[in-house]
Amino acid sequence: MSRTLTEDELITTVARLTSSRLTEYLAAEIVIPEQTEQGLVYHSLDVARLELACELHEQYEMEPDALSMMISLIDQMHGLRAELREVLNAVQAQPEPVRQTLIEVIGTARFRQR
Structure with a gap:
């Protein structure tokens, strides 16, 4: 099982994340924390999404x-890549x-659409 993070641990882990920015991101549903008996927790995927969100927010406002x-x-896009990988396999x-x-069929169809 993957390690979970509390809000304080999350803010410490994601360097550019502040409490107010997290509140904005939660409202926009950039991440949706898991509700547990101990309260809201975040996963490694949430960390990655928040790091990307902070980077895009700062670089492109x-x-x-x-x-x-x-x-x-x-x-x-990641989902489509995974599906394409399955088709190729x-x-x-x-x-x-x-x-x-x-x-041959895929090549013909691909060039016919252009």
């Missing part, structure tokens, strides 16, 4: 709602004639 949308798009597991046919 992005508002929390825009950050939320940007991070959502990044999440979608499935193609790789096929016999050579099937792989060649798939490569």
